[in-house]
Every structure is written in C-alpha cells, then in structure tokens.
Amino acid sequence: MGSVKPGVYFWQGSVACAEAAILAGCRFFAGYPITPATEIAEHLSKRLPQVGGVAIQMEDEIASIGAVIGASWAGAKAMTATSGPGFSLMQESIGYAFMTETPCVIVDVQRVGPSTGQATKCAQGDVMQSRWGTHGDYSAIVLSPNSVQEMFDLTIRAFNLAEKYRTPVVLLSDEVVAHMREKVVVPPVEKVEILSRRKPKLGERAFFGPDEVPPMPSVGEGFNVAVTGSTHDEFGIRFTADPLVHRRLVERLNGKIQNHVNEIADVEVYNIENCRVGIVAYGCTSRAVYDVVEEAEAKGVSAGYVRLKTLWPFPEEAIRKLAETASKIIVPEMNLRQIFYEVERTVGGMAKVVPVNKIGGGELITPEEILGKILEEA
Amino acid sequence: MTEAFSVKMYLRDLKLPFCPGCGAYTVMHAFLRAVYELGHRDLSEFVFCSGIGCSSWIPSPYFMADSIHTLHGRSIPVATGVKLMRPDLNVVVFGGDGDIVGIGLSHFIHAARRNLDVLVIMVNNMVYGMTGGQVAPTTPFKSKTTTTPYGSFEYPLDAVKLAVAAGANYAARWTTAHPNELKEAVKKALKLQGFRFIEAVSQCPTAFGRRVGFRNAGEMIRWFKENSITLEEAKKLSEEELAEKIVAGEFVQRHRPTLTETIYTVVKEALRNAEN
Numbered sequence: 001m002g003s004v005k006p007g008v009y010f011w012q013g014s015v016a017c018a019e020a021a022i023l024a025g026c027r028f029f030a031g032y033p034i035t036p037a038t039e040i041a042e043h044l045s046k047r048l049p050q051v052g053g054v055a056i057q058m059e060d061e062i063a064s065i066g067a068v069i070g071a072s073w074a075g076a077k078a079m080t081a082t083s084g085p086g087f088s089l090m091q092e093s094i095g096y097a098f099m100t101e102t103p104c105v106i107v108d109v110q111r112v113g114p115s116t117g118q119a120t121k122c123a124q125g126d127v128m129q130s131r132w133g134t135h136g137d138y139s140a141i142v143l144s145p146n147s148v149q150e151m152f153d154l155t156i157r158a159f160n161l162a163e164k165y166r167t168p169v170v171l172l173s174d175e176v177v178a179h180m181r182e183k184v185v186v187p188p189v190e191k192v193e194i195l196s197r198r199k200p201k202l203g204e205r206a207f208f209g210p211d212e213v214p215p216m217p218s219v220g221e222g223f224n225v226a227v228t229g230s231t232h233d234e235f236g237i238r239f240t241a242d243p244l245v246h247r248r249l250v251e252r253l254n255g256k257i258q259n260h261v262n263e264i265a266d267v268e269v270y271n272i273e274n275c276r277v278g279i280v281a282y283g284c285t286s287r288a289v290y291d292v293v294e295e296a297e298a299k300g301v302s303a304g305y306v307r308l309k310t311l312w313p314f315p316e317e318a319i320r321k322l323a324e325t326a327s328k329i330i331v332p333e334m335n336l337r338q339i340f341y342e343v344e345r346t347v348g349g350m351a352k353v354v355p356v357n358k359i360g361g362g363e364l365i366t367p368e369e370i371l372g373k374i375l376e377e378a
Numbered sequence: 379m380t381e382a383f384s385v386k387m388y389l390r391d392l393k394l395p396f397c398p399g400c401g402a403y404t405v406m407h408a409f410l411r412a413v414y415e416l417g418h419r420d421l422s423e424f425v426f427c428s429g430i431g432c433s434s435w436i437p438s439p440y441f442m443a444d445s446i447h448t449l450h451g452r453s454i455p456v457a458t459g460v461k462l463m464r465p466d467l468n469v470v471v472f473g474g475d476g477d478i479v480g481i482g483l484s485h486f487i488h489a490a491r492r493n494l495d496v497l498v499i500m501v502n503n504m505v506y507g508m509t510g511g512q513v514a515p516t517t518p519f520k521s522k523t524t525t526t527p528y529g530s531f532e533y534p535l536d537a538v539k540l541a542v543a544a545g546a547n548y549a550a551r552w553t554t555a556h557p558n559e560l561k562e563a564v565k566k567a568l569k570l571q572g573f574r575f576i577e578a579v580s581q582c583p584t585a586f587g588r589r590v591g592f593r594n595a596g597e598m599i600r601w602f603k604e605n606s607i608t609l610e611e612a613k614k615l616s617e618e619e620l621a622e623k624i625v626a627g628e629f630v631q632r633h634r635p636t637l638t639e640t641i642y643t644v645v646k647e648a649l650r651n652a653e654n
Contacts, residue, residue, distance in 0.1 A: 002652075028463055049648030054462050054641060059488040063455040066448065066485075070427070070459025073446055074467075078459065096449050219425045219444035219460060220467045226439035228447035237392070237439050238447075 002051055006188040013151040013178040014039035014081075017107060017171070018047060019186070020155035021079050024194055026105070027053035028071035028078040030064040032086060035119045036175040037109040040081035061086035065093040065106065072102045073227060075218035077159055077196075081107035084126050085116065088133070094168050095134030096229045098253060101208065101216065103162035103169075103197055105155070110174040110283075112360060121362030122175035124283055124334040130170045131312045137250055139257040141264055142170040142312040144282040148182035154309065160195040161264060165256055166213050172311060174334075175362060176284035209234035209249065212256045257313055265315035268307040272318070275304030277374045278326035278351070280319060280343050282308035285332050288367040295371050301378040311339070316346045323347040328377040332356040332365045352377070383414045388421055390442050395435050399595030401554040401580025405501050406436045408557050408578075409470075412564035424468045427457040429482060431474035432508045433501035433580075451482030454489045457496045465638045468568065469495065475502040475516040479537045483515070486537075490544035492637045493572040499564070500537060500575070503582035511585030519621065522589050538577050542630045547572030549629045553579035555603035556626060563628070572636040579624055 003023040011019070018040050021029075029048055031041040045055040054071075058064040064080045071078040082090065087108045097104055110126045112118035130142045141161050145154045155171055162169040200207060200215035200223060207214050207225055214234070217223035226236035231246045239245035257264065270293060272278060277296065279289050289305045296303035304326065306318045322329060329351045331340045337355050344353045356373050358365050381387065388410050396402045413421070426437035430450035438447040448456045453471045461469045471478075478486050478500045489496065505523060506512040512525040516537070520529040541549040548570050552560040560578055567574040581587055581598035592598045606626040607615075615623065 028459065030459065049645040050652035052645060052649050054645060056458070056462065056641070058455065058458070059484050062452065063458070063485055063488070066452045066455025067459035067462070069448075070446065070456035070461075071463045072459070073456075074460045074463035076459075076463040078463075092449055093452065218464075219446070220464050222422060224442055224444060226445050226447070228438060229449060230447065 003189065004186055006186050009184045009186060010181060011148055011184045012039060012181050013148045013173065015043050016148045016152040016184050017081070017155045017173070017178070018043035020152040021105070021159065022047060022051055022053070023189065023192060024156045024159035025077045025196065026079050026159065027051070028068065028076040029053070029055040029080065030058050030067035030071070031080050031082065032058055032061045032064050034083045034086045036111055036178055037081045037083045037107065039178070040107060040109070061089040062093065065090040068104045069093065069097055069102050072104050073219050077103070077163070079105040079107065081109065083109050083111045084113045084129070087126060087129060091129070091133040095136060095138060097168040098134065098138045099229045100227050101166040101214070101253070103166050103216070105158045105162055105169050105171060107171045107173060109178040110172065112362065118361065120175070121360070122284060122334065122364070123359060123362070124174055124285065124338070125359070126172060127311060127335065127338040130172050137254060139254045140170065140312045141165070141167060141257060142172050142310070144172050144308055144311045145177055146283055146286045146307065147177065148180065149184050150309070151177060152184050152186070156192060156194070160193065163195045163197045164213070165260070166197060166216055167257065172283070174284050176364065206234040208232055208236050209252055212252065212259070261313045262317070264310060265313055265317070266309040267315045267318045268309060269305065269318055271302070271304030272306060272322045273325060274302055275326050276302045276328070277378055278322040278329045279303065279305040279370065280308065280322070280329055280331050280339065281305065282311060282339065285334055285365050288332070288365065288370055291367045292370045292374065295367070296374050299375065301374055303374055308339070314342050314346065319343055319346045320350070323350040326351055329353045330356060330370060330373050330377070332370050334358055334365065381419065383411060385410050387419065388413065388442055389440050392440055394440060396432065397584045399581065399583045400432070401503060401578070401582070402433050402436055402501060404554040404557055405433070405499065405560070405578045405580060408561040409436070409499065409564050412561045412568065415561070416565055416568060424470055425460055425464070426470050426472065427453040427460065428472045429453040429477035431477045432503070433472055433474040434477060436472045436501070437470070451477055451480070451485070453477065454482060454485040454496070454498065458489065458494055461495050461638065462641065465495070465642065471496055471498040473498070473500055474507070475500060475504065475537070476506045476514050479535055479540070480515045487540065487544045490541050490546040490573045490575070493545055493547060493634050494637045495571055495573070497567050497574040497576070500577050501580045502537070502577050503580045503586060505582055505586035507582045507585040511589060523586070538575065538629050541573070541575040545573070545634060546575050546630060547634055547636070548574040548631050550575070551577040551579065551624070551626050551629070553602035553606055553624060553626060554581060555599045555606065559626070570631070572634060
C-alpha cells in the first residue's frame, strides 16, 4: 500500500496533512487528542502502521513532542499535531528542539483562545506564539496553508525545511483549513522534492557546528553523540558559563534561518507592482482575497495582495515591494492584530496599514468586509 | 585477554561535576560495573536519556555513548520515541527524584503502564540538590529544607510501590550503602524486558544532609545501612514504624508483554494486511 498513490482526491485538510507527512517520509507520530486537530492523529494512527511506522497517543502534549524529539534522534522523520492549548504546553520543548537542532514538524490547528476559549471554532490567534512562544533568542520557521491542497504541499515543505535546516518547523493551520474538504492533486512521488538530513561521515565528531547546518547522526550509529539543551560546543559538550560559546551557538542557530529568508519565506502575490490598495493575508482569511481584488477592480480600485504562505521568517521583501506602489495596505486577521504590527514595522511608514479584525465564534472575515475597507480607504 | 574493569573504559576524558561525597559516584560505578560484568566493553548498544538535576549528569556527557540530555522531567517521553524507532537499542534513563517523580511523574506512571522497554534508574537524594536543597516529593516528613524551614509538612512518595502498581516488569530499591546489591539489580534489570525501575537512595551531604543533622556523607551512608530493612521485615511493622525505614530489595519481577512487542505486533499486522 505504502504512501498515497498519485491522483486527484477529495480530502479533508487534516487527511491531506497526514497523507503528505507519510509521503514526506514521516514514520513516527505522537499526539494527544485536542479539537480541532484530532483528525490528524486519527488518520495517522490508521495509516502509519500500514507503512511500518508508529503512531502513539501520549499522556499529554509535553510527552508527545518529547517522543517526537526522541524519534528524530533515532533517525525517523517525526511529527505531532495539536491546537493552541497543546501548542502552549509544547513551547519549552520547541526551544529544546531548536537548541539541539532536532528536525521535527509541529502542526498547530488554531482555535479560539486564550485558554480553552471556543474549542471548536476557528481563529488565528497563535501567530505570535508560533514566533515567540519559547524562551530565549530563537528563530522560527512557520508555514501557513490556506487550502486543503496547501495542507498537503506545505506539510511536505515543512518536513523538507526541518530536515534541511535541522530545526523544528510549525505548520500553522486553522480549524477551517483543517476541517474543510477540497480537491487535492497528489503528484507522482518522483515529482515531489523530498529532503533528508545530512548524515556525518565515519569519524566525524562535530554535530553542533561549526558548519551552518552540521551533519546529524542518529543514536545507535556509533558516533557517541551527546545531545543537550544546555549551551554546548560543536561536540555537544556543555559550557554553562562561557559567553563566547553561547554567542557562537545561538548566533549560528538564528543565522541558519535568518540568512536564508529568501529561500524559506514564500508568498503568493498578485498585482503588487500596480495596485493602489494592497492586502496582506494568510490562512483561512486569505481565501477571501481572490474575490476581493476582482470586485475592487470592477469598482475602479486597483488592488493587489501578498498572501503569506510563510509567516516566519517574515517575508519582508514582498511586503516592502507592495508598499512601494500601494499607499494603503489592508491586513485582515482573525485575531486582535498580530501580523498587522509586523507589516507596519516592515513598511516603516511607506504606506498606511489598516487592520481588519474579527474574533469569536469562528466567524470568518467576509470578502465584503475587506472590500468595504478597501473602498473606504481608496 | 580480559581487560580489568575501570570506569574510565566508559567515560569521556572530562572532569566529573559531583560534589565530594555525592552518591552519584556510587551509582555511576555500580551501573558501569554491571555493564562490564555483563560483557559490554563499550556502550555502543546503549542510549542514555536524562533530564535536569545532578544525577542526570551521570551519563551526560560523561559516558562515551549516545546520550540525550533532555528538559527537566522529560527524559522518559524522549526515551519513548528513541525506543520505538530503535527497538534494538538498550535505552537507559537516569534521573533524580525531582526529575522522575516530581515534574516528570505522569510520564513515569504512563511508561510503567505501557511497559515501555527502558530501564529507569532514579537517584533519590530526597531533595532538589542542584538548586540548593528544596523540598522534594521524596523528602521525609518534618525534614528541614530551604523551602520548608519549619520542617516538611508533606508525606513522601514511594516511587517503587508506584512503579509496581502501574505495571512495571521490574522494580527494586537499594541505597548507596548497598553498592553490590545495586550492581546486581542493574545486571538483572538489563537482562529483563519492559519497564524496569531501580531506585537508588543516595546521599546529598551538600544540600540535604547537613540541614538534617549529618556531618558528612559517611554518616548518611551509615544512616541508610542502619535504617534499611528487607521486604519481609517490613511486613511486621506498622505504618508509623515504616516511615522511619528504607525498605530495600526487589519488589517485583514479571514478564508482562512490553510496549515494543505490543506495538510492533499491531504494526506488522497492519503492514501485512496493507501489502496483501
């Protein structure tokens, strides 16, 4: 049976995510039930054993990400899936995965928070948690799918980025995108780019530097790898007081993401060279922009958009380009302003940034609401 | 030719971090001696997971081996992922009482329930030593610590009994006054499968002993020796009398199917059905 055969499928977002994970080579899943992410755990619990993989329900989200980290060091591509409350519990371990350069994928299907909030309803409130959730100086890679097809494509990309940069990658989905059903095209496996971590050669000992992304051994391969979340040198040996060892390590860890923003940060753009009003949107909210730009143009307002498929590192270049032509930038989000401030910081006064926000009940921001704001500002 | 035992056979050339008189030396020695007597001349068949706390430093990075020094309390979940993806490796967890049955207690119970194939060695010094001597879930009633300056008003947890109740295949308690028994328990546990738990009651003269009236490590070890009783002897004592004692010995040894066995039975069947 193996991974999914090429073809056209009608899938729920969660199923697309789970099947993409298997196609990307994921063979370990650990999770804890939580609405609205449970379907990913359920689908992988059925499918992973069919490809020789393991899915296990742990006692909580902290244990889930811990098991994922262990599986990754045992050589497996590994994933967990959760929602806001569980994502909060995982934050310390996400920092550990960053510090120890452990590739893994964390899916956060966003729901209404804070706290238990409205567990079954859609929101986009975890944008900043996905960037700044753990303590200390770190950089995050966070992807934002807006369709079932992208739940598939970006899950594969999340694994590729995790393996390439040896870092945790978050797929920041939301209740709408994870629960809706759409057409998904699965390409033949040979057409799919699948990356795996670089392995050390026999006799190599430096697995935590000085290379920007060092080779990663697995346990049980004879490398005697010492893994620690404490500040460590390139051989994994703890240095708990030396300022230089810490700077060298943490600057490299951040640099390996920040020096490759152009490669990591992915956007979909439309008419950004000519528009008078621009939109910056992501996730479920960004599904409205296609209609909105058409209707705005029908009403005589030239509109364009930058759709963020990568939230972090923040795709500043595309936003700056948009601000060169657009005098107004509308930022619709299902939260009380999160990416809005990032856009404002990036454009640095080159354009007026206008928020459109809605929270609660899973009510989406409608095309009419965004269009209304465009016409008001134009 | 047989190489004579030396802990150095298994260690990196680094200075050990423990205080003078720390029980971690005894536990480390007993473990490595057991490994040696089982015929391992290196640690290539082992993976060590540990958390945060003094005894988590026993394997990491000092053992010349693969070691994963995890977050506080999270060594058992990480060990779960390692073991499930590499069932062929011997996964051993080292941790303190705060790490294993304080912050990490839930993982401990669930790993025993699942019968996860790991050996957990808990060095119980009855205190949070690395942070300077705060009350732990294992601190004896009325003991003075830095956060119980008037004496602890809580009762300590019996981790071995808990492991037995939760389903461990092996559970034993010894102290640093019983280095030979400790070594033999490690040997036995390493030959068994499933969740195996050894509690090593250990002295922390720096952050605990001196606050509860012991002048040095030797006095603490003598206290362990004089207060340790067998399971047989324990049966004759009342609860109040037992509170003053350390019950040492082997609490359980059984052969429940292990997590690796049960999970891979499911995986193999699903794989076979999917291929047909």
